Amino acid sequence: MDAIIQLIHVSKWHDRRAALSDVTFEIEKGEFVLLMGASGAGKSTLLRMLIAEEQPDEGQIFVHGKNVTKLRPSEIPYLRRKVGAVFQDFRLLPKKSVFDNVALPLIVQGASEKDIRRKVTEALRAVDVDHKNDQLPSSLSTGEQQRVCIARSIVNGPVVLLADEPTGNLDPERTREIMELFKLINARGTTVVVATHDPHVLKDVNRRVITLVQGVLLAEHRVGEGVGG
Amino acid sequence: MRRLFYLVREAWVNMRTNRTTTIVAILTTAFALACVGIFLLLYVNLRNAAGSLQEDVKVMVYLEDRLPSEQVRELERTLKTDRMVDGVLFISKAQALGEFRVQFPSESHLLEGLGENPLPASFVVTLAPSFRSPDAMKAWVERVQTMEGVAKVDYNQEWSSLLAGLIGYIELAAIGVGILLSAAAVTIIGNTTRLALLARQEEIEILRLIGATRTFIRIPYFLEGAVLGACGSALSLGILKFAVELFRQQIQLTGRFSGIEGMISFFPLSVCLALVMAGMGLGFAGSVVSLLRVGDGRA
Numbered sequence: 010m011d012a013i014i015q016l017i018h019v020s021k022w023h024d025r026r027a028a029l030s031d032v033t034f035e036i037e038k039g040e041f042v043l044l045m046g047a048s049g050a051g052k053s054t055l056l057r058m059l060i061a062e063e064q065p066d067e068g069q070i071f072v073h074g075k076n077v078t079k080l081r082p083s084e085i086p087y088l089r090r091k092v093g094a095v096f097q098d099f100r101l102l103p104k105k106s107v108f109d110n111v112a113l114p115l116i117v118q119g120a121s122e123k124d125i126r127r128k129v130t131e132a133l134r135a136v137d138v139d140h141k142n143d144q145l146p147s148s149l150s151t152g153e154q155q156r157v158c159i160a161r162s163i164v165n166g167p168v169v170l171l172a173d174e175p176t177g178n179l180d181p182e183r184t185r186e187i188m189e190l191f192k193l194i195n196a197r198g199t200t201v202v203v204a205t206h207d208p209h210v211l212k213d214v215n216r217r218v219i220t221l222v223q224g225v226l227l228a229e230h231r232v233g234e235g236v237g238g
Numbered sequence: 239m240r241r242l243f244y245l246v247r248e249a250w251v252n253m254r255t256n257r258t259t260t261i262v263a264i265l266t267t268a269f270a271l272a273c274v275g276i277f278l279l280l281y282v283n284l285r286n287a288a289g290s291l292q293e294d295v296k297v298m299v300y301l302e303d304r305l306p307s308e309q310v311r312e313l314e315r316t317l318k319t320d321r322m323v324d325g326v327l328f329i330s331k332a333q334a335l336g337e338f339r340v341q342f343p344s345e346s347h348l349l350e351g352l353g354e355n356p357l358p359a360s361f362v363v364t365l366a367p368s369f370r371s372p373d374a375m376k377a378w379v380e381r382v383q384t385m386e387g388v389a390k391v392d393y394n395q396e397w398s399s400l401l402a403g404l405i406g407y408i409e410l411a412a413i414g415v416g417i418l419l420s421a422a423a424v425t426i427i428g429n430t431t432r433l434a435l436l437a438r439q440e441e442i443e444i445l446r447l448i449g450a451t452r453t454f455i456r457i458p459y460f461l462e463g464a465v466l467g468a469c470g471s472a473l474s475l476g477i478l479k480f481a482v483e484l485f486r487q488q489i490q491l492t493g494r495f496s497g498i499e500g501m502i503s504f505f506p507l508s509v510c511l512a513l514v515m516a517g518m519g520l521g522f523a524g525s526v527v528s529l530l531r532v533g534d535g536r537a
Contacts, residue, residue, distance in 0.1 A: 116240055
């Protein structure tokens with residue numbers, strides 16, 4: 010299988026404290042990976058580096074064949090169009106409707122009106138909030154808001170989906186639903202990387218787990234019966 | 239299409255969200271540009287006045303007494319073939335006397351006692367429009383004064399020089415005030431853009447994360463700056479037009495300087511459009527400065 014994400018001896022310091030220390034691993038195309046670790050373990054730093062929000066102090070990072078550490082600023086938006094991102098705080102635009110929020114990545118890319126309508130409808134249907142098209146995010150429940158955020162991250166068909174603590178604000182039932190959604194997205198061929206400190210999400214996910222402790226890659230193992238997409 | 243619509247709508251939303259700041263920015267920009275406009279109007283009107291005065295400027299070339307008619311004709315030929323000369327009219331001694339009597343009938347008896355007509359023959363010379371500047375006129379007069387048979391050359395030099403000097407000062411003032419107040423307009427609009435940017439940091443962050451390019455993020459702010467500049471400029475023109483009309487009306491009402499109101503002109507439409515475009519440019523520059531100072535993150 011091809012590696013879609015590759016970290017080679019990556020280190021990063023925040024105020025002389027190592028956020029990541031000599032981390033090396035690969036994620037294959039179509040894999041579902043859980044990035045586990047307590048708060049401050051370096052999960053978010055690692056995800057931010059994958060979308061060139063931060064640069065490592067040492068090492069190299071490859072995403073979809075591109076050396077992220079050597080991208081010019083003008084190339085970064087094009088990397089981010091291939092990597093969808095889901096956040097704990099959803100980061101939806103409060104004054105835009107659900108439809109407009111999800112349409113944003115397509116508008117940014119200059120998609121046609123027809124494509125936008127079709128793809129947004131498909132994405133909203135996939136996360137089961139297509140009936141809330143015209144509503145503002147504030148009128149939705151937290152679970153629904155996270156679904157809208159996921160719809161936005163998959164609407165332009167990214168090759169990788171990164172989720173940073175996507176269930177951090179959700180109750181166990183919503184958490185299970187969201188994880189199911191990620192599994193479905195993964196089943197369609199998208200590589201999914203979910204960063205979480207919540208060991209309970211493991212119960213429902215039969216996938217590869219990478220554990221970080223204080224910036225150091227502690228363990229890599231597989232849980233559940235299935236491996237790969 | 240949708241992208242264009244989105245960008246325009248974002249600019250509009252920016253302005254509507256920060257309504258008070260937007261209105262204040264337009265008003266202060268309009269005030270600053272109106273101050274520049276006052277100097278421009280003064281400059282334009284004085285130039286027009288100078289133009290019409292210079293059209294009337296005639297140079298009198300007085301001839302020596304008892305100049306042979308051969309030499310008079312030779313002098314006339316020389317003047318007529320001069321590339322700086324537009325027209326030459328010969329006034330004989332007798333014609334000069336006749337004109338004097340017509341113009342000053344009560345003083346005509348003064349000449350009676352002198353016996354011989356004391357008035358000299360002359361040429362009334364109209365210079366070509368491109369040589370009516372004070373410097374060109376002075377040079378021409380100096381040259382003609384040395385010609386044989388010419389007694390004296392006279393023209394309204396003081397008026398012409400005074401007006402040219404005044405126009406020069408107003409031109410300088412217009413440039414100085416223009417630069418100063420344009421910089422003020424750029425700063426005002428820049429600050430408005432900065433406020434909008436700070437208010438929408440979170441949205442900008444989201445746009446960056448979903449792959450928006452710098453240009454895409456910046457366009458609404460550039461548009462906003464350009465619209466603010468154009469509105470400010472248009473409003474300043476409105477204020478100036480109103481002031482000019484009020485001034486004309488006041489002159490008519492008071493009866494002082496009557497006739498001058500017809501000479502006061504406003505900018506032609508093409509200049510008005512150019513000024514609105516200039517305002518747009520200043521607004522755009524304000525946004526650019528602001529975006530460069532605040533920045534919108536890496537990529």
